[in-house]
Amino acid sequence: MNDEVLEHLKDGIRKFRSEIYPPQAERFQRVMSEPQRPHALIITCADSRLHPDLLTQAEPGDIFVTRNIGNMVPQYGEMLGGVSAVLEFAVTAMQVEHIAVCGHSECGAMKALVDPETAEGMPTVKAWLTNAHAALAEAKKIQQWRRERGEAEGDLLNLVIEQNVLLQMRHVRTHPSVAMALESGRITISGWVYDIAAGTVAICEDNDEQFHPVTL
Ligand SMILES: [Zn+2]
Structure with missing residues (x-):
């Protein structure tokens, strides 16, 4: 059977091997000759x-990603x-x-949080989404406050995206390895919202709950 998808992936690997890797071979060999020390997770x-x-x-070796x-x-x-496990390893072993x-x-x-029907038939996804339920509640609360003040309530999905980032930042701090590193001032935490179509990123830093665009 001709697996078109796999062949497409192999074409990518061939392009990497022939065009991307050769001029950077030394860099790849250098980063692999020593333990990784990424600065950020x-x-x-x-x-x-x-x-x-x-x-x-x-560049290779710069960021640890999950x-x-x-x-x-x-x-x-x-x-x-x-x-x-990634959090613990990144903070404790790699000292990001x-x-x-x-x-x-x-x-x-x-x-799927806003419209649970889109997660129908995916019980595992539904269970995973419980990690963000509080963000939906918070976003709806913000809309209600705005309505009460006669302000435009804002787009629910965009509010949920922001509130979820803030919520997950709070969750990160509950992990003992992170809490210890925060206490000793060894790490900082930020939350980003990336608008893929626009190519822009807004970031909230440390305990600020406001997202500020990264300007040029
Ligand atoms: Zn997504």
């Missing part, structure tokens, strides 16, 4: 349109698994100095 969504290396212009549906981090003690939680525009996971 980026927790982002699995969305195929989001390229964290491209976005941050990272991705999942909706850029979520279960609170410590709940669903201990891949994300929790920064943790960024990066959400994005048109996130399918956030859409």
